Amino acid sequence: MDLAAVILVEIVYAIASLVLISAGLAIVFGMMKVINLAHGEFMMLGGYVTITAVKAGVNIFLAMILIAPLVVGAIGLIVERLVIRHLYGRLVDTMLATWGLSLFFVGGVTMIFGNTTTGISTPIPGFPIGGYQVNGYNFFIILVSIILVIAMYAVLKGTRIGLIARGTMQRADMAAALGYSPDRVYMATFFVGSALSGLAGAVLAPLVGLVPSSGGAYIAKAFITVIAGGPALVAGLLSSAGFFGLVNQAFAFALSPVVGEVALLISAVILLRVLPQGITTRFFRGRL
Amino acid sequence: MRGNQWREYLWIVAVGVALIVALPSAIDTYTLTVLLVYAMLGLSLGLIWGFGGILCFGQAAFFGLGAYAYAISAINFGESTIPMLIAIIVPAAFAAILGAMMFYGRLADVYLGVITLVVTLIFYRFMNSTAGPEYMIGSARLGGFNGIPGFQTLNVPGYPDFYVWGDSLYYVVAVALLLVFLLVTWLLGSSFGRIAVGIRESETRMSLMGYDVRARKTVLFTVGAAIAGLSGAFFANWAEIVTPGLFSLPQSAEIIIWCIVGGLGTRIGPMVGAAGLSYLKFLLGQQSLVDNTLITGLILVLFVLFLPRGLVPAIVSVAGRVLTRRNRPSRRLRVRRAANG
Amino acid sequence: MAETVLETENLTMRFGGVVAADNVSFRLAARELRCLIGPNGAGKSTFFKCITGLLTPSDGRIFMRHEETTGWHPHEIASLGVGVKTQVPSVMDGLTVRENIWLAARRRHPVVEANRKTADMIERLELNAIAAADVGRLAHGERQQVELGIVAVGDPWLVLLDEPAAGMSAGDVERMVAIIRELNRSAAVIIVEHDMQFIRSIASTVTVFHQGSVLMEDHVDKVMSDETVRRVYLGKKG
Numbered sequence: 107m108d109l110a111a112v113i114l115v116e117i118v119y120a121i122a123s124l125v126l127i128s129a130g131l132a133i134v135f136g137m138m139k140v141i142n143l144a145h146g147e148f149m150m151l152g153g154y155v156t157i158t159a160v161k162a163g164v165n166i167f168l169a170m171i172l173i174a175p176l177v178v179g180a181i182g183l184i185v186e187r188l189v190i191r192h193l194y195g196r197l198v199d200t201m202l203a204t205w206g207l208s209l210f211f212v213g214g215v216t217m218i219f220g221n222t223t224t225g226i227s228t229p230i231p232g233f234p235i236g237g238y239q240v241n242g243y244n245f246f247i248i249l250v251s252i253i254l255v256i257a258m259y260a261v262l263k264g265t266r267i268g269l270i271a272r273g274t275m276q277r278a279d280m281a282a283a284l285g286y287s288p289d290r291v292y293m294a295t296f297f298v299g300s301a302l303s304g305l306a307g308a309v310l311a312p313l314v315g316l317v318p319s320s321g322g323a324y325i326a327k328a329f330i331t332v333i334a335g336g337p338a339l340v341a342g343l344l345s346s347a348g349f350f351g352l353v354n355q356a357f358a359f360a361l362s363p364v365v366g367e368v369a370l371l372i373s374a375v376i377l378l379r380v381l382p383q384g385i386t387t388r389f390f391r392g393r394l
Numbered sequence: 395m396r397g398n399q400w401r402e403y404l405w406i407v408a409v410g411v412a413l414i415v416a417l418p419s420a421i422d423t424y425t426l427t428v429l430l431v432y433a434m435l436g437l438s439l440g441l442i443w444g445f446g447g448i449l450c451f452g453q454a455a456f457f458g459l460g461a462y463a464y465a466i467s468a469i470n471f472g473e474s475t476i477p478m479l480i481a482i483i484v485p486a487a488f489a490a491i492l493g494a495m496m497f498y499g500r501l502a503d504v505y506l507g508v509i510t511l512v513v514t515l516i517f518y519r520f521m522n523s524t525a526g527p528e529y530m531i532g533s534a535r536l537g538g539f540n541g542i543p544g545f546q547t548l549n550v551p552g553y554p555d556f557y558v559w560g561d562s563l564y565y566v567v568a569v570a571l572l573l574v575f576l577l578v579t580w581l582l583g584s585s586f587g588r589i590a591v592g593i594r595e596s597e598t599r600m601s602l603m604g605y606d607v608r609a610r611k612t613v614l615f616t617v618g619a620a621i622a623g624l625s626g627a628f629f630a631n632w633a634e635i636v637t638p639g640l641f642s643l644p645q646s647a648e649i650i651i652w653c654i655v656g657g658l659g660t661r662i663g664p665m666v667g668a669a670g671l672s673y674l675k676f677l678l679g680q681q682s683l684v685d686n687t688l689i690t691g692l693i694l695v696l697f698v699l700f701l702p703r704g705l706v707p708a709i710v711s712v713a714g715r716v717l718t719r720r721n722r723p724s725r726r727l728r729v730r731r732a733a734n735g
Numbered sequence: 736m737a738e739t740v741l742e743t744e745n746l747t748m749r750f751g752g753v754v755a756a757d758n759v760s761f762r763l764a765a766r767e768l769r770c771l772i773g774p775n776g777a778g779k780s781t782f783f784k785c786i787t788g789l790l791t792p793s794d795g796r797i798f799m800r801h802e803e804t805t806g807w808h809p810h811e812i813a814s815l816g817v818g819v820k821t822q823v824p825s826v827m828d829g830l831t832v833r834e835n836i837w838l839a840a841r842r843r844h845p846v847v848e849a850n851r852k853t854a855d856m857i858e859r860l861e862l863n864a865i866a867a868a869d870v871g872r873l874a875h876g877e878r879q880q881v882e883l884g885i886v887a888v889g890d891p892w893l894v895l896l897d898e899p900a901a902g903m904s905a906g907d908v909e910r911m912v913a914i915i916r917e918l919n920r921s922a923a924v925i926i927v928e929h930d931m932q933f934i935r936s937i938a939s940t941v942t943v944f945h946q947g948s949v950l951m952e953d954h955v956d957k958v959m960s961d962e963t964v965r966r967v968y969l970g971k972k973g
Binding site for chain 3: 585588589591592594595596598599600601602603604605606607
């Protein structure tokens with residue numbers, strides 16, 4: 107019984123962290139049809155911002171929830187103005203340029219912080235369920251993911267900004283038809299997407315030893331979660347994160363964590379072969 | 395038409411031999427060898443991406459697979475001739491299966507990118523986790539993060555004790571690259587190559603003409619993987635160790651950057667890009683002021699923004715413009731030249 | 736009675752809840768020239784795509800020269816000797832006119848023969864002046880002509896043309912009609928077209944599509960004077 111509870115928590119945690127690391131990429135891809143391969147590095151930057159702020163004496167939650175997203179969002183804004191803006195509508199070129207950016211950030215951070223592992227301890231202590239020790243911080247991540255999904259849904263469904271966003275996702279020229287400059291919409295989208303990447307990186311930072319190349323570990327998972335999800339933003343994110351999280355944890359428990367990782371990647375290849383346009387083209391059509 | 399083709403081959407051989415002889419006086423052969431290995435790897439992606447329109451984010455997978463296949467079979471066989479063949483066949487066979495799966499499923503663009511990238515990552519993760527003694531192929535331990543050292547390096551076929559190393563290895567790699575380049579040239583001049591370019595331009599039209607696009611893309615993808623595998627085997631011989639790093643994302647990224655910087659749709663571009671950027675990296679590696687990765691990234695961004703066609707096509711078109719200004723209006727010349735050719 | 740080269744049996748295509756082609760049974764004789772007309776969304780293009788293999792029908796069967804081709808891939812159907820011209824010209828923009836036509840010729844002939852056939856076709860279509868130009872730089876009418884050359888050089892016995900006259904000048908259309916007539920000497924031709932002027936100038940049997948099924952099938956003059964057709968197709972004009 108205790109074991110079942112622990113496994114359940116682990117599965118929910120795996121799904122929640124997939125949602126968290128993919129959200130920023132999903133928004134940017136859904137709205138702008140831009141695959142941001144520097145997404146992992148935005149997360150890495152979020153982690154470094156958090157650690158730097160905490161070491162400077164800032165409250166850790168303030169650093170994670172507010173400072174990291176704002177700083178990374180601002181970096182995203184600069185990137186959008188300098189690079190991405192010139193490449194709209196050229197999917198492959200934006201992928202290549204953002205891949206270049208990702209290397210740029212890895213190199214830059216290495217120069218500033220050095221190629222060594224840094225980290226901070228988790229602010230929430232663990233506690234036992236029966237005979238098993240559970241990481242209390244996992245619940246915080248689950249909570250953050252749930253709030254994030256609810257917020258995304260509410261904004262898209264309930265606000266004027268959400269309406270513009272949904273219109274833009276359907277048809278790129280929709281924002282212009284509604285009287286908003288597409289340029290502004292894209293700018294805002296990239297800011298929000300980058301900020302969410304920063305948030306994800308910040309929230310996950312206490313769990314991992316951070317190195318400049320940490321982003322590489324996230325990008326592939328985020329990438330496949332978003333692509334496999336398909337066009338519907340929230341439903342796609344939830345369904346593919348649910349699927350991959352489940353596969354990952356099932357194999358990790360049955361065999362080993364490495365097998366879990368590999369199983370996740372292999373299942374992604376198979377899923378894309380079966381549903382090349384993503385889960386939400388077949389199921390949950392027309393949802394958000 | 396046939397005469398032209400022979401003349402082109404002769405030119406390639408003449409220039410190639412001249413370069414092979416001349417280069418060692420500029421750069422030491424140890425460095426040169428790896429530059430040529432990378433040039434071959436660049437050419438393999440340049441072939442399938444530049445002429446077949448297949449953007450593979452995981453060319454490193456075939457490179458690494460070739461290197462590992464060589465190392466593992468060299469340990470088992472105790473000589474290098476059969477392992478060299480295995481290093482070509484294994485990546486090619488794997489690419490044939492993977493390619494068939496993707497192309498027959500009509501996956502393109504981003505989806506192709508995701509799958510090839512993910513496959514590379516699978517190899518990376520898997521190889522990293524094989525540190526335990528239970529991971530053996532024959533008598534070769536996979537070695538996990540530490541890789542496989544101490545395998546038999548290239549020897550004269552039939553004489554396992556006559557090692558090919560140092561300057562000789564350079565000449566072997568250089569001649570192999572020349573042969574691969576001739577092969578690619580022949581391939582692109584043949585109907586197969588021209589059809590591949592047609593598919594790059596319009597898959598719909600080519601299939602409405604009756605060409606089996608899926609099969610042809612799979613074959614081209616396989617050829618590219620075979621070349622990448624060969625370069626991987628040479629890399630293993632040069633480095634005398636193979637590690638999971640061969641499958642890493644930065645490695646994949648680098649191959650793509652070589653092609654972009656050198657120029658897609660040309661044979662020379664990706665090779666120049668590969669050798670040039672690797673040499674630049676080598677030179678930069680000797681200073682510690684600016685990080686290497688930062689510069690690589692910056693180069694990629696700047697090229698995508700300002701010179702998306704790459705160096706070689708840009709130089710060719712500038713040279714062409716300068717030349718034609720001396721002669722006659724460019725358009726007419728172009729039409730006339732093409733009509734003759 | 737001429738041999739039947741194309742036949743569909745109760746061909747049906749559904750997209751979700753929408754029935755785009757409904758139980759279409761269609762027959763085409765060798766060397767026949769047939770026009771498909773109908774208002775937008777009548778199912779002509781869906782029908783066309785089912786025949787060429789670009790879509791797989793939800794129901795029904797397709798036969799070409801007595802061979803069932805239902806569910807075949809476009810390249811398999813093309814290999815039988817079927818030439819297709821799509822609505823938006825599909826040509827290889829980065830290649831020259833000569834290369835475009837050569838690739839089509841090469842599919843059916845060895846290199847030397849393909850070179851000869853390509854030269855002949857360029858001659859026949861009077862494309863010599865632009866043979867070495869990239870197709871991407873050509874005007875719309877020229878691109879349409881190049882695509883017809885691609886279709887014709889394969890010596891097809893069945894030719895499917897989707898709106899060949901769309902966006903062309905009067906002179907271009909005239910040349911197009913001449914080429915189609917020449918093709919028709921050895922091949923059966925199906926043309927999907929909106930332009931009644933064009934159909935009249937070709938003067939052939941017309942199949943009228945309406946709401947996914949065949950409304951009527953007769954000579955162009957009879958069709959034009961039919962009350963129902965005038966109502967559904969020509970609308971207020973009638």
